[in-house]
Amino acid sequence: MSGSLTVPGFRASGVSAGIKKNKNELDLGLIVSDVPATVAGVFTENRVKAAPLLLSKERVGARKKVRGVVVNSGNANACTGSRGADDARTTVDVIEGVLGLKAGELLVCSTGVIGVPLPIDKIIEATPSLTASLSVSGFKDYSRAIMTTDAFTKTATGVINAGGKRVKITGIAKGAGMICPNMATLLVFFMTDAAISRALLQKALKEAVDASFNSIVVDSDASTNDTVLAFANGVSGVSLKAGSKGLASFKKLLGSLATDLAMMIVKDGEGATRFIELDIKGAATVAEADKAARTLATSMLVKTAFFGGDPNWGRIMAALGSENIRFDPDKVDITFGKIKVAKDGLDTGREKAAAREMKKKEVKVTVDLKAGKAVRRLWTTDLGHGYVELNSAYRS
Numbered sequence: 409m410s411g412s413l414t415v416p417g418f419r420a421s422g423v424s425a426g427i428k429k430n431k432n433e434l435d436l437g438l439i440v441s442d443v444p445a446t447v448a449g450v451f452t453e454n455r456v457k458a459a460p461l462l463l464s465k466e467r468v469g470a471r472k473k474v475r476g477v478v479v480n481s482g483n484a485n486a487c488t489g490s491r492g493a494d495d496a497r498t499t500v501d502v503i504e505g506v507l508g509l510k511a512g513e514l515l516v517c518s519t520g521v522i523g524v525p526l527p528i529d530k531i532i533e534a535t536p537s538l539t540a541s542l543s544v545s546g547f548k549d550y551s552r553a554i555m556t557t558d559a560f561t562k563t564a565t566g567v568i569n570a571g572g573k574r575v576k577i578t579g580i581a582k583g584a585g586m587i588c589p590n591m592a593t594l595l596v597f598f599m600t601d602a603a604i605s606r607a608l609l610q611k612a613l614k615e616a617v618d619a620s621f622n623s624i625v626v627d628s629d630a631s632t633n634d635t636v637l638a639f640a641n642g643v644s645g646v647s648l649k650a651g652s653k654g655l656a657s658f659k660k661l662l663g664s665l666a667t668d669l670a671m672m673i674v675k676d677g678e679g680a681t682r683f684i685e686l687d688i689k690g691a692a693t694v695a696e697a698d699k700a701a702r703t704l705a706t707s708m709l710v711k712t713a714f715f716g717g718d719p720n721w722g723r724i725m726a727a728l729g730s731e732n733i734r735f736d737p738d739k740v741d742i743t744f745g746k747i748k749v750a751k752d753g754l755d756t757g758r759e760k761a762a763a764r765e766m767k768k769k770e771v772k773v774t775v776d777l778k779a780g781k782a783v784r785r786l787w788t789t790d791l792g793h794g795y796v797e798l799n800s801a802y803r804s
Contacts, residue, residue, distance in 0.1 A: 417643035422554075438476065439599065449464065596669060601646075602658060
């Protein structure tokens, strides 16, 4: 969903602090709410967590309301020890001081190279420019400032009517590689002018994340910095209550925007040439459906077949058979697009037609295990030369 990114009561900015090698690239962004905003967050499940993530997670847990978030790109401030923790805290302390905010009202996120100390002096030096350029039209600069290997900015926005009033949600994301459930090299920020309780916002965000960002796979690596945040400042005057039609509409829009952003991230997968939708049907349990989908989405043999446009359904069978997933190989159906290539575990003789489907930029792969009624959908990419070239040249 497209349109103006502006959300009443929020301002944003993006500047170059010189963190990235290319000094012309924006690498420091800031979002601020004019009034305290209810906050909710979902964070990485990686055991190794970056210093800024730990600080933000602590603040989200301790406070129901904050004023915004500062983000730097080009440096993850992860695996940086006590210095990293000090630098994360200094970042927010300095900006809170310039803006006249209370201690603890800003969150912080970082993305980029792991294991390198954050150039905190550059952030401090750029703070006056960052805060002075805050604007209701600053969200495009912000979306550029949070990028690393992204080929393009990722934004989505939409409006609902609740109680005869207009409520807006805008989402801004970054992410292209190391994307694997649950949550990886992924920063996402939602802003809304609705008034909503912390509990309802957290529940809505978690549901949206599970159905979108936790359903995408580019590679099988999880990041140290994954963060999804939602801010609700209530400026619209619309209060969303449990069980209300307004809340239902809000959750539907939030889920739709999250899915749009997740799709953008997959389509921007590092070196990707094809967008793949994996549909698992007929699994014995939801957990096994999820495992089957993830197995295919992370199998190098399956993903390289996608890259080659090869309707090699045998690789799918072999990958599924290597995992503890209950199914009878003699009952499995596999379909590429609208072409069924395997029925009851046997070839259908439609390889040429399937090959034409596999040459498309967007391919749907459906696997019916016929072992139950559980289903799972994941979105992923192929794996080819571009991924290797990019990640051998880019230090993450």
